[in-house]
Amino acid sequence: MNGNVIVGQSGGPTAVINSSLAGVFKTAKDRGAKKIYGMCNGIKGLLDEKYVDLTEKLDSTMAIDLLKRTPASALGSCRYKLPEVSEGKEIYERIFEILKKLDVKFFFYIGGNDSMDTIKKLSEYANLVKSDIRFMGVPKTIDNDLAVTDHTPGYGSAAKFIAATMKEIIRDGHVYDSPTISIVEIMGRNAGWLTAAAALAKSDDCEGVDLIYLPEKVFDVDHFISKINELSKKGKSIVVAVSEGVKVADGRFVFELAEHVEFVDAFGHKQMSGTAKFLANKITAVLGLKARAIELSTLQRCAAHMTSRTDITEAYNVGGAAVKAAFEGESGKVVVIKRVSDDPYMVITETADVNKIANIEKKIPLEWITDDDYVTQELIHYIHPLIQAELSPIMVDGLPRHLNLTL
Structure with missing residues (x-):
């Protein structure tokens, strides 16, 4: 034709x-x-x-x-x-x-x-x-949330950038003799594929991130604070990867727990921002520990x-x-x-x-998310080939x- x-x-x-x-x-x-x-x-x-x-x-x-x-x-x-x-x-x-x-x-x-x-x-x-x-x-x-396909173009490069950036943030946290707490907010409204890529930072030259929170599972703020308190007693720097779209039990996004100005696009999607900032402020208010929020924001899309x-x-x-x-x-x-x-x-x-x-979203299988706020080796094995070369x-x-x- x-x-x-x-x-x-x-x-x-x-x-x-x-x-x-x-x-x-x-x-x-x-x-x-x-x-x-x-x-x-x-x-x-x-x-x-x-x-x-x-x-x-x-x-x-x-x-x-x-x-x-x-x-x-x-x-x-x-x-x-x-x-x-x-x-x-x-x-x-x-x-x-x-x-x-x-x-x-x-x-x-x-x-x-x-x-x-x-x-x-x-x-x-x-x-x-x-x-x-x-x-x-x-x-x-980059969200990797299309149904049917094994993965989507764009995801591998974003995952590579996230994993490399997490390694650098982890290195930065070890510079001083006093521990730091870094909460890194990564894109992902309803699917945590991007945030899961933070797990790739763990290797023979890097301790990896301490905690990973994905939108596929309900986020418990009190549990999170308890985990941070427990980790802080070890006297080392803490790095947490959290999806921007994590929600609490009543269905609200974590960023909605703080005062914010809401913007909704043509598809009815709320603008996602502020999850890391809310959690860092919560750590300081409850535990009296210094915490910083890092939003990768648009940097992860076009690196x-x-x-x-x-x-x-x-x-x-x-x-x-x-x-x-x-x-x-x-x-x-x-x-x-x-x-x-x-x-x-x-x-x-x-x-x-x-x-x-x-109009169908592919989410991370729950069996690939561990009960101790991390992801399984199966998920890491799935992502690993996509970041190569x-x-x-x-x-x-x-x-x-x-x-x-x-x-």
């Missing part, structure tokens, strides 16, 4: 999301796509007819290689929730009118859970109006200087696999990664029905060089 390609990025950025974009572009070009457009700021930008011709922007092998090493979303992103067709038919008519104008036959969307909801709704509308446009989801999220080569390679491959599947007739699907071997680590790509992925940035004048497609 002849026609043009359009690709967009949505949701939170990662260190390797542009590698998936490069995979889509290169594979589509190799398969003879006439034009390859990039949506500026995802589906929201498309509605405003904001797009670029990627063939003009990515006009050399060097540009593609630079794109792969550029963190964040080079096309820009959005958090825009498409309404149900029954509530906003005119929006779908507008999108398909623009796609027809551009002669687009293949639509690719790189993103996480909410982005797959967009693919689901667009492919359903395409079926409704008998459109021949093919819609494919390309997985991305391209700490990219996992495994991660960036898989990100590129899922982009290419999405194009291959669409050009061979598939639509309403998402490319997923299937782990076929642990030792040696090997994966393949497959496609799965978007309905089995959109490195890909150095292209350095210019002492700093990483990045590519901006929307300038």
Whole structure:
């Protein structure tokens, strides 16, 4: 089927999301796509007819290689929730009118859970109006919470950054002759995959973090204070990894126990911040011990200087696999990664029905979380292959060089 390609990025950025974009572009070009457009700021930008011709922007092998090493979303992103067709038919008519104008036959969307909801709704509308446009989801999220796939591109690099940063925080705590207490807040609303990566810091050259708290289990503030008090008597520095989304028994987020200004995005998600600060203040108030709060915040999302080569390679491959599947007739699907071997680590790509992925969160199995506020060796073994090897940035004048497609 002849026609043009359009690709967009949505949701939170990662260190390797542009590698998936490069995979889509290169594979589509190799398969003879006439034009390859990039949506500026995802589906929201498309509605405003904001797009670029990627063939003009990515006009050399060097540009593609630079794109792969550029963190964040080079096309820009959005958090825009498409309404149900029954509530906003005119929006779908507008999108398909623009796609027809551009002669687009293949639509690719790189993103996480909410982005797959967009693919689901667009492919359903395409079926409704008998459109021949093919819609494919390309997985991305540092949260690693997409269903069906073994893991998501973006997670491995974020996990690598978190583990390395925890080792450095632990080293910092041993500098002085008096112990310090560091509470490190790591992203994770309902799934603790990122925070669990802190366990990788423990090795023959590092004692590792002392406690790990994940949103899959209820957080007990009194129990936490008791554990800190117990550990403090050993006279050593304490480092705690805590997910921003941990909740107490009544369902409130821990950060909601302190006064805060609440912000809710288009998908109804509360802005997560303040868990570590609340817990550090609680330690000082109850135990009289000095404690500091560290929020990794956005630093963990786009640390391209700490990219996992495994991660960036898989990100590129899922982009290419999405194009291959669409050009061979598939639509309403998402490319997923299937782990076929642990030792040696090997994966393949497959496609799965978007309905089995959109709006479904994959959480850490409870059997991988220990009763003594840590994680099991099985979970560490699951993460470990995803952080392997490195890909150095292209350095210019002492700093990483990045590519901006929307300038």
